[in-house]
Amino acid sequence: MTTTLERRQEYRALFKSNVAKRLVVDKVVRIIVFACVIIAIIPLGSILVEVFKNGIAAISFEFLTETPGAIGSGEGGIGPAIQGTLIIIGLASLIGVPIGVMSGIYLAEYGDNKLARSIRFFNDVFMEFPSIVLGIFAFLVIVLILGHFSVWAGAFALSLIMFPIVARTTEESLKMVPITYREAGTALGLKKWIITFRIVISAAKSGMITGILLSISRIGGETAPLIMTILGSSQFFSSMDVPMDALPLRIWRLSLLPYDSAQLQGWGSALVLIIIILGINLGVRYYFANKKGNGIIGRLIKAGVTRQK
Amino acid sequence: MARPKLEPKKHRRLPISDKVFKIGATLAGVYVLLMIALLVFQLVSESYPIWEEEGLSFIVGTDWNAVEDRESFGALPYILGTLVTAALAMAIGVPLSLGIAMFISDAPAKIGGPLGFLVELLAAVPSVIYGLWGLFVFRIYFKDWIEIPLHNTFGDSIWLFSGKPFGLDIITASVILAIMIIPTVSAVSREVMKAVPQQQKEAAYMLGATKWEMFRLAVFPYSKTGLIGASILGLGRAVGETMAVTMLIGNATGIAAIPSSFFKPSQTMSSIIANEFVEASPASLHLPALIGVALVLLLVAIVINVIAHILVTRMLKVKEGAINN
Numbered sequence: 001m002t003t004t005l006e007r008r009q010e011y012r013a014l015f016k017s018n019v020a021k022r023l024v025v026d027k028v029v030r031i032i033v034f035a036c037v038i039i040a041i042i043p044l045g046s047i048l049v050e051v052f053k054n055g056i057a058a059i060s061f062e063f064l065t066e067t068p069g070a071i072g073s074g075e076g077g078i079g080p081a082i083q084g085t086l087i088i089i090g091l092a093s094l095i096g097v098p099i100g101v102m103s104g105i106y107l108a109e110y111g112d113n114k115l116a117r118s119i120r121f122f123n124d125v126f127m128e129f130p131s132i133v134l135g136i137f138a139f140l141v142i143v144l145i146l147g148h149f150s151v152w153a154g155a156f157a158l159s160l161i162m163f164p165i166v167a168r169t170t171e172e173s174l175k176m177v178p179i180t181y182r183e184a185g186t187a188l189g190l191k192k193w194i195i196t197f198r199i200v201i202s203a204a205k206s207g208m209i210t211g212i213l214l215s216i217s218r219i220g221g222e223t224a225p226l227i228m229t230i231l232g233s234s235q236f237f238s239s240m241d242v243p244m245d246a247l248p249l250r251i252w253r254l255s256l257l258p259y260d261s262a263q264l265q266g267w268g269s270a271l272v273l274i275i276i277i278l279g280i281n282l283g284v285r286y287y288f289a290n291k292k293g294n295g296i297i298g299r300l301i302k303a304g305v306t307r308q309k
Numbered sequence: 310m311a312r313p314k315l316e317p318k319k320h321r322r323l324p325i326s327d328k329v330f331k332i333g334a335t336l337a338g339v340y341v342l343l344m345i346a347l348l349v350f351q352l353v354s355e356s357y358p359i360w361e362e363e364g365l366s367f368i369v370g371t372d373w374n375a376v377e378d379r380e381s382f383g384a385l386p387y388i389l390g391t392l393v394t395a396a397l398a399m400a401i402g403v404p405l406s407l408g409i410a411m412f413i414s415d416a417p418a419k420i421g422g423p424l425g426f427l428v429e430l431l432a433a434v435p436s437v438i439y440g441l442w443g444l445f446v447f448r449i450y451f452k453d454w455i456e457i458p459l460h461n462t463f464g465d466s467i468w469l470f471s472g473k474p475f476g477l478d479i480i481t482a483s484v485i486l487a488i489m490i491i492p493t494v495s496a497v498s499r500e501v502m503k504a505v506p507q508q509q510k511e512a513a514y515m516l517g518a519t520k521w522e523m524f525r526l527a528v529f530p531y532s533k534t535g536l537i538g539a540s541i542l543g544l545g546r547a548v549g550e551t552m553a554v555t556m557l558i559g560n561a562t563g564i565a566a567i568p569s570s571f572f573k574p575s576q577t578m579s580s581i582i583a584n585e586f587v588e589a590s591p592a593s594l595h596l597p598a599l600i601g602v603a604l605v606l607l608l609v610a611i612v613i614n615v616i617a618h619i620l621v622t623r624m625l626k627v628k629e630g631a632i633n634n
Contacts, residue, residue: 033412040431102337103334110335115338119341125618129611130548167338191326227587228586228587248435255444263445274435
């Protein structure tokens with residue numbers, strides 16, 4: 001059985017047309033896929049360029065330190081907002097970090113049972129709760145009961161966003177510490193909590209710091225939960241029991257005003273906020289990131305924690 | 310010779326400090342369960358008056374009026390607004406994210422690394438800055454270059470494109486949402502695609518597959534569950550997103566907020582809360598109504614995220630099994 005010369009020619013033509021078509025499809029898909037990447041990066045570039053271009057004109061010493069002037073006057077600054085953001089990040093960390101770290105220790109060191117598995121699951125789901133709902137929760141349990149707006153309510157709301165992130169990153173970094181470290185501690189006759197705090201945590205330090213800083217950069221940009229907890233104000237911080245300002249809130253308020261000067265100040269505030277947040281984010285990645293992508297940052301992404309709301 | 314029988318020894322008693330440590334850690338772990346329970350309880354009990362007053366019509370009603378003596382609260386337009394914007398965001402964002410994940414999972418580390426990093430940076434930009442940028446930059450270009458041409462071409466024939474394009478509408482908000490979910494969906498999809506065993510890809514290449522055919526034959530079927538999970542995770546994020554949407558969706562209320570065209574202002578569950586919460590008086594039904602909206606939002610978000618997490622974890626577990634074998 002041999003094919004005739006004509007048949008062979010026919011096959012060859014078929015094969016050629018088939019391969020050519022497949023190669024074309026492949027090329028087209030490659031181009032589309034690359035275009036996807038470019039399309040996604042354009043907004044990032046545009047945001048950064050616009051924020052820097054428009055914001056830099058607003059920045060001055062007065063702008064960074066003074067209280068806001070009369071609406072639409074274009075005077076004054078965002079001093080209280082910067083101060084408020086720092087205060088609320090500090091207070092939220094005060095609540096969120098210890099709980100998150102202890103919870104992470106529980107998951108890593110005692111986390112091999114049913115309770116821990118459900119905690120891990122609900123922790124992940126809690127991380128995805130709409131932040132505005134957490135703000136309402138803080139409003140209901142603190143503001144409504146105290147009867148006035150309170151800085152603690154805002155800090156509590158942000159700590160709720162923070163602690164699951166810290167818990168998961170702590171767990172992941174503690175798990176990367178080799179079991180032999182713990183065995184060495186046990187062999188020395190140390191108590192479990194001393195082993196955990198002195199040996200395991202010091203070995204897992206960089207991962208934990210990464211998680212804490214990333215969670216700080218995340219809550220620093222949160223706006224929604226602050227609307228119903230610290231409300232916004234144009235005065236510097238005076239007491240825990242009165243409304244306070246924060247940068248994201250100030251940006252929101254300014255964007256709603258129909259004046260060019262307010263718009264300019266809005267860009268200026270956005271520049272300050274983005275410098276703080278991207279500064280922390282980039283700094284963390286630069287210093288701690290494992291370049292292979294399966295280090296702590298990769299694990300964070302897998303845990304889905306690097307998203308702003 | 311019989312082995313000496315091992316006596317089940319009594320466990321060495323833990324030192325008291327270790328007991329305290331363990332209890333403390335457990336309590337911190339249980340904190341999240343406690344918070345979820347308290348959160349749901351608070352939302353249910355504080356929104357109780359509105360369920361009592363409106364009943365089911367709180368969910369299916371379309372009238373939203375907070376004026377005293379004419380109070381009526383129906384949240385259907387906002388529920389629809391949330392679902393429609395989130396669905397549109399998925400329709401735009403998921404294909405883009407899958408493309409990005411394909412590119413980065415397959416590109417040499419020198420190119421893929423930095424590009425993946427840039428896409429992830431999108432996640433670090435706060436929502437309110439997306440809103441600001443959308444309001445003052447994106448909206449203008451989007452209106453002039455996309456909305457008005459679309460409206461002029463199809464406005465009379467297709468209802469989706471009817472209405473006057475103004476830039477503060479459903480489609481603008483959805484596009485911004487799409488940008489915001491890209492980092493999540495692409496990062497998770499990339500992990501899932503990387504979980505496909507190398508042998509499968511090599512086998513596809515050995516059959517003479519092109520790169521695209523390799524993805525179609527080896528990667529997609531294997532990682533389908535995980536990719537769907539990643540997309541649903543993006544949906545969960547889109548549903549809960551507040552600030553950027555509030556600033557761009559145009560904030561219609563009541564029956565006017567029912568989405569009927571791309572170029573219509575609408576309202577989502579989170580944006581109505583952000584817009585009206587501060588003005589709502591605790592004495593009236595307005596506050597319970599907004600808390601009721603928050604409860605619905607939370608339930609929607611929980612359902613979506615639970616499904617997504619189950620799908621993604623299952624997929625990544627398969628990966629661990631595959632590597633160990």
